[in-house]
Amino acid sequence: MNKVVKLALICNQIDKDGNDVDYKDIYKILWDLQYQTRNIKNKSIQYCWEYSNFSSDYYKENHEYPKEKDILSYTLSGFVNDKFKTGNELYSANCSTTVRAVCGEFKNSESDFRKGNKSIISYKTNQPLDLHNKSIKLESVNGIFYIYLKLLNRGGVKKYNFKNSEIKFKIYVRDNSTKVILQRCLDDTYKISASKLLYNQKKKQWMLNLVYSFDNDVNNNLDKEKILGVDLGIHYPICASVYGDYSRLTIDGGEIENFRRKVEARKISLLKQGKNCGDGRIGHGIATRNLPVYKIEDKIARFRDTANHKYSRTLIEYAVKNNCGTIQMEDLTGVTNESNRFLKNWSYYDLQTKIEYKAKEAGIEVVYIKPRYTSQRCSKCGFIDKNNRPVQARFSCLKCGYSENADYNASQNISIKDIDKIIDKEKEK
Ligand SMILES: [Zn+2]
Structure with a gap:
């Protein structure tokens, strides 16, 4: 999948003798290259058109189209590209990217050109400069991003008295998501693809x-530093929030409770039946005798599976909507018997597995923390006391008076980076 990020560039070029090059001089060079690009494009179209005419005449005589390689000894775009080896200052890889694109465009519309349905493309003045992916090099020094663009061929380097074909720019990073993208291009999570340098006439800026690409279809603009704290099952199956955000996601799980009650009632009546049953099930062992009960267990498992899928999906959508690149949860393996969880028998392991799987698909990192005191700690002032919870559903801090829904308070604690280490330290005091 390809994505594009628009970057404002600040000239940062020095010449061969180490002197700063004024941005106006760089702009002049870019405009020169733009002019050359436009010429190359229009000439390429001309070559394509000539070949197309030749090819159609050939067809009239021979009732078959000629092979490009027999006539041109190259492909058409290779042949055209060869025409621009000299006579311009464009870095060769960029120049051939341009030529290939034009030839492709021509071939896509060739029959329309021939029928007269479309007039032959004529490229206007404000053309973008094509950049081959190998012409782009990113660098980060002390948190500042720089980009080196190979723009000039040898003739150009000489003409402008530069050290090499690259022109250096500082990137103006306007927000955190841009920063995240650049960081991922640097650490190879993303691959930089062929890109374009263009002049924005409104902003009067290049x-x-x-263009960057990544393998899976994920939303990768998410902010890794933004943590969604996910509390599972104190009062509700899921309560999630970002630290300091009043807004929250609460999944109340009423349907589970209803389902459970219905199922429990049915189970009890079936077990009673099983004990006294006088039909064919008796004498075939406990498994056969309790068959309807086991069927109910399957039904519970299916219901749970469906609900957990739904809950995890809702949670991930919430995380993406809030630009959270990280989800933090308590590691609940081994605490399934904790009595104050929403539903003792509900499989949190299954729910967490589903959350983790869907998070990965969405490009969200999952971090597990130790499940200690997150429900007794005040997320505002850090005071920990089990009496901070007068009633199960309510949190009221005995120190600062902060009062909130208990699940929300817990999710606020869980949304703090390294909260388990912070709590360990607080408990040491
Ligand atoms: Zn407090």
Whole structure:
């Protein structure tokens, strides 16, 4: 999957003698290259058109189309590209990217051109400069991002008295998601693809449309530093929030409770039946005798599976909507018997597994913390006391008076980075 991020560039170029190059001079160079690009594009179209005419005449005489390689000894785009080896200052890889694109465009519309349905493309003045992916190099120094764009061929380097074909720019990083994208391009999570440098006439500025790609279909603009704290099952199956955000996601799980009550009632009546049953099930062992009960267990498992899928999906959608790149949860393995959880028998392991799986698909990292005191700690002032919870559903801090829904308070604690270490330290005092 390909995505584009628009980057404002600040000139940061020095010449061969180490002198700063004024941005106006860089802009002049870019405009020169733009002019050359436009010429190359229009000439390429001309070559394509000539070949197309030749090819159609050939067809009239021979009743078959000629093979490009027999006539041109290259492919058409290779042949056209060869025409621009000299006579311009464009870095060769970029130049051939441009030529290939034009030839592709021509071939896509060739029959329309021939029938006269479309007039032959004529490229206007404000053309973008194509950049081959190998012409782009990103660098980060002391938290500042720089980009080196190979733009000039040898003739150009000489003409402008530069050290090499690259022109250096500082990237103006306007927000955190841009920063995250650049960081991932640097650490190879994303691959930089062929991109375009274009002049924005409104802003009077050259901008880079940086194209990057990644394997899976994930939303990767998410902010890794933004943690969604997910509390599972104190009062509700899920309560999730970002630290300091009043808004929260609460999944109340009423349907589970209803289902459970219905099922329990049915189970009890069936077990009673089983004990006294006088039909064919007797004498075939406990498994056969309690068959309807086991069927109910299957039904519970299916219901749970469906509900957990739904809950985890809702949670991940909430995380993406809030730009959270990280989900933090308590590691609940081994605490399934804790009496004050919403439903003792509800499989939190299953729910967490589903959350983790869907998070991965969405490009969200899952972090587990030790499940200690997150429900007794005041998320506002850090005071820990089991009497902070006068009633199960309510949290009221005995120290600062902060009062909130208990699940929300717990999720606030869980949304704090390294909260288990912080709590350990607080308990040491
Ligand atoms: Zn407090």
